[in-house]
Amino acid sequence: MREAEAIGKPIKEASQGYQLRVVQEVLLxxxxxxxxxxxxxxARLQLALGPLAEALNAGQVYVTLNRLEKAGLVTSERVxxxxxxxxxxYELTAAGSARVAEWLEDTSWPKPAxxxxxxxLVAAAxxxxxxxxxxxxAQRHELLAGLxxxxxxALAEPNESTAGLLLEGVVLRLQADLRWxxxxxxxxxxxxxxx
Amino acid sequence: MNANESLSRVGPVMRTRGLEKEYGQGEGLxxxxxxxxxxxxxxxxxxxxxxxxCGKSTLLHLLGGLERPSAGxxxxxxxxxxxxxxxxxxxxRRHAIGFVFQAFHLMDELTAVENVEVPALLAGHSPRAxxxxxxxxxxxxxxxxxxxxxxxxxxxxxxxRVAIARALSNEPLVVLADEPTGNLDSAxxxxxxxxxxxxxxAGQTLLIVTHDSRIAATADRLISMRDGAFVEETRLTRGSxxxxxxxxxxxx
Numbered sequence: 001m002r003e004a005e006a007i008g009k010p011i012k013e014a015s016q017g018y019q020l021r022v023v024q025e026v027l028l029x030x031x032x033x034x035x036x037x038x039x040x041x042x043a044r045l046q047l048a049l050g051p052l053a054e055a056l057n058a059g060q061v062y063v064t065l066n067r068l069e070k071a072g073l074v075t076s077e078r079v080x081x082x083x084x085x086x087x088x089x090y091e092l093t094a095a096g097s098a099r100v101a102e103w104l105e106d107t108s109w110p111k112p113a114x115x116x117x118x119x120x121l122v123a124a125a126x127x128x129x130x131x132x133x134x135x136x137x138a139q140r141h142e143l144l145a146g147l148x149x150x151x152x153x154a155l156a157e158p159n160e161s162t163a164g165l166l167l168e169g170v171v172l173r174l175q176a177d178l179r180w181x182x183x184x185x186x187x188x189x190x191x192x193x194x195x
Numbered sequence: 196m197n198a199n200e201s202l203s204r205v206g207p208v209m210r211t212r213g214l215e216k217e218y219g220q221g222e223g224l225x226x227x228x229x230x231x232x233x234x235x236x237x238x239x240x241x242x243x244x245x246x247x248x249c250g251k252s253t254l255l256h257l258l259g260g261l262e263r264p265s266a267g268x269x270x271x272x273x274x275x276x277x278x279x280x281x282x283x284x285x286x287x288r289r290h291a292i293g294f295v296f297q298a299f300h301l302m303d304e305l306t307a308v309e310n311v312e313v314p315a316l317l318a319g320h321s322p323r324a325x326x327x328x329x330x331x332x333x334x335x336x337x338x339x340x341x342x343x344x345x346x347x348x349x350x351x352x353x354x355x356r357v358a359i360a361r362a363l364s365n366e367p368l369v370v371l372a373d374e375p376t377g378n379l380d381s382a383x384x385x386x387x388x389x390x391x392x393x394x395x396x397a398g399q400t401l402l403i404v405t406h407d408s409r410i411a412a413t414a415d416r417l418i419s420m421r422d423g424a425f426v427e428e429t430r431l432t433r434g435s436x437x438x439x440x441x442x443x444x445x446x447x
Contacts, residue, residue, distance in 0.1 A: 055440030148412040148431045178408045
């Protein structure tokens with residue numbers, strides 16, 4: 001699960017941009033209402049993601065649309081434009097619609113995985129490799145930096161912003177993780193006192 | 196004499212040396228603060244975080260002259276305040292410090308604008324000047340249209356914004372806030388965070404005691420407390436958003 005790894009890794013700069021995991025499903029769903037072209041689809045993604053869209057790989061939408069066409073989930077038609085190259089308008093196929101319906105019904109959820117960090121603390125304490133409280137503090141520091149970035153981005157969004165809602169999700173999740181780390185710090189501090 | 200004029204703005208606005216506070220005695224002795232050294236620079240937003248009972252509220256009370264330390268010193272703008280007389284301390288609290296509390300502490304029978312006027316009236320300003328100042332402050336916190344409402348007719352977030360306006364009335368050297376978002380839902384918290392951020396941009400010195408990590412994350416500096424002492428200090432850098440995509444689960 002990616003989230004679990006992300007918590008433990010130092011926050012890195014996105015150079016190539018992220019590949020949006022569910023981009024296939026998202027593009028198909030956006031096409032469910034009416035046929036559209038790549039530029040329009042990309043603009044809608046950008047609106048939904050706000051400042052997070054900057055991290056997206058710019059070409060991913062076009063590459064994915066090509067793949068979806070090869071897989072028979074969309075069809076495309078070239079439409080001529082005055083003074084500009086033709087553009088491709090994509091339309092959902094029956095197989096594409098079925099895929100969208102499946103995605104909407106799917107309730108799988110990216111799980112946070114505290115087990116990994118928990119076991120790291122247990123192992124570090126048992127082997128005397130490192131002070132678990134120090135590991136917790138380092139982790140807290142890392143999550144706080146992430147929370148700071150997310151919170152500032154949220155503050156910069158206007159009220160009622162769709163992307164603001166996404167940032168709120170990031171903030172609340174990090175807050176929950178930080179609360180758990182507080183509990184870890186309490187437990188391992190007390191353990192040190194007893195030994 | 197205006198207390199603020201006699202206070203120097205050179206050096207840290209607020210400073211403590213070896214601050215200690217004990218409650219009770221004998222078997223029941225509780226050491227709430229155990230040797231705290233602190234410096235708050237002018238214009239800085241400092242967050243103090245820690246679990247309940249770690250001593251963070253005690254620290255705020257000592258800094259604001261609401262309680263006296265068992266040992267150690269508290270300095271405000273170059274002047275030692277922990278040895279002042281009750282009368283001098285009360286005057287200092289009125290003129291140089293703005294307080295914001297979790298439970299708002301507004302007067303229920305006064306309207307929003309009347310609540311905000313109180314500090315200016317206590318400081319000896321004319322009713323007209325106090326009203327003008329209160330109207331300005333309510334505008335600053337975005338509540339001009341709520342000026343004539345009683346606190347009971349305001350939402351939690353609006354009440355806290357009124358309380359913040361009141362805290363700013365006498366242009367305090369420092370605003371001390373104790374869990375300012377403790378009673379607020381997520382949306383109201385965001386409003387208060389926006390307001391605190393605008394105060395920070397305007398150069399207001401702020402010290403916020405909280406267990407809300409989202410406030411802490413927007414401070415310039417974060418101090419973590421455990422068992423009456425500082426255990427960690429973090430300087431939070433601004434402007435980096437490199438990891439946001441990963442945190443939001445965007446990467447594939």
